[in-house]
Amino acid sequence: MESDKTIATNNNPSPARRSWRSRLIVEPLTVTFMLAYGLLVTIRVEYLNKRLSEEANFTQPSTNTSVVCSLNTSSEEYDRYLEVQTQTSYWTLYLAVAQSIPALFSANFLGALSDARGRRIAMLFPIVGFAIYSIVYALVAQFHWSLYILFAGAIPLGLCGDFLTLVACSFAYVADTTTSKQRTYRMVILECLTTLGAGAGQVLVGFMIEAIGYPPVYYAILCIMVLCTLYVYLLPESHPSVTGKVPGEQPADIVPSPRSDFNMAKFFRSLADLFRPDPKGRCWKMISYNYILFQSILMIVSFLSTNVLFAEGEPFCWSAALIGIFNGLTFIFAGLGLVVGGYVLRLFFSDHCTMQISMLSFVACLVMTAYSKTNVVLFCGE
Incomplete structure (x- = not known):
């Protein structure tokens, strides 16, 4: 009888105590990462404007740009100011394209990689990209290197998937670790934290530039990326293909082993198969989705950057x-609109119709911004 109890105990061992690392969630990582992204959105345009002003011998005011509005429109100084604004717009566009085009291809690769090898490895790519980006910009700002070196930061960032890859992996992580009842609530919380993190970074960056200058802000972003890397290392893997668990179960393995049957050559072949023509039109759908992704990244980067010059x-x-406050509120209101408006619209319209309404609202925002003449109208447009 005693031996039977022993066998039963061995066959049904009591559940092991969960490690504190297994209780970690992805939300702190996402909000911290988006805080760094919010810092970058404004500072890169501000720095370009400052450097191009120096090269054009145009003196930018140190704390208040109202001096620009006091310039005589027929003066040579005003002509230099217009030239600086034009060159800053061009540089912003070139860097945005250099960042967006590689992301068009890397996003597909990293998305498929996260399904095959787990979410954490895909999360590390954009973190490394932002670390490289911040180092390059910090060195250019500190040692006044050529602006062309900035492409050495923008291109790797795009190749690493940009910020959308980490955000997408965060949502996938939540989907992996929640039940159907928990999922909607956690998704809403994550979306709110994403926009709040980026908005907080936007608000802080203006005060940081005025207080400590440009290079320290970039080094602060680098420190944030180091913290994000540490958090990803501690974060348990979530994807069922790696953990062997079904969605909604708490991950038990802190550092799980990758799938032993993973084959890199087969992985690339399956990725290429997505773009091969087939009777169902999958190839054109994939091309269309990638084009939409490219336009989305380009519009987000360009719109936020142009706002800086416009204001x-x-x-x-x-x-x-x-x-910084203005761009921060832009992020925050966009997040609230996505959570509240997106939920309400989907009660009455299809997903495609909801997407079209969101596009029309963005067009309306652009029109109001373009024709704004007062602060009130500009804030209302956002």
Whole structure:
């Protein structure tokens, strides 16, 4: 009888105590990463404007841009100001394209890689990309290197998937580790934290530029990326193909072993098969989805960057701190609109119709911003 109890105990061992690392969730990583992204959105345009002003012998005011609005429109100084704004716009566009085009291809690779090898490895790519980006920009700002070196930061960032890859992996992580009842609630929380993190970074960056200058802000971003890397290392893997668990179960293995049957050559072949023509039109759908992704990244980067130049000029003449607050509110209201408006619209419209309504609202925002002449109208447009 005693031996039977022993066998039963061995066959049904009591559940082991969960490690504190197994209780970690992905939300702190996402909000911290988006805080760093919010810092980058404004500072890169501000720095370009500063450097191009120096090269054009145009003196930018240190704390308040209202000096620009006091320039005589027929003066040579005003012509230099217009030239600086034009060159800054061009540089912003070139860097945005250099960042967006590689992301068009890397996003597919990293998405498939996360399904095959787990979420954590895919999360590390954009973190490394942002670390390289911040190092390059910090060195250029500190040692006044050529602006062309900035492409050495923008291109690797795109190749690493940009910020959307980490955000997408975070949502996938939540889907892997929650039940159907928990999933919607956690998704909403994650979406709110994503926009709040980026918005907080936007608000902080203006005050940081005025207080400590450009290089320290880039080094602060690098430190944030180091913290994110450490958190990813501690974060348990979530994907069922790696953990062997079904979605909704708490991951038990802190550092699980990758799938032993994974074959890199087969992985690339299956990825290429997605773009091969087939009777169902999958190839064209994939091309269309990638084009939409490319346009989305390009519009987000370009719109937020253009806002900085637009608010610095006439008739607004905003300071860096006020521009940061403005861009921060843009992120926050966009997140609230996505959570509240997206939920309400989907009660009455299909997904495609909801997407079209969101596009029309963005067009309306662009039109209001373009024709804004007062601060109130500009804020209402956002």
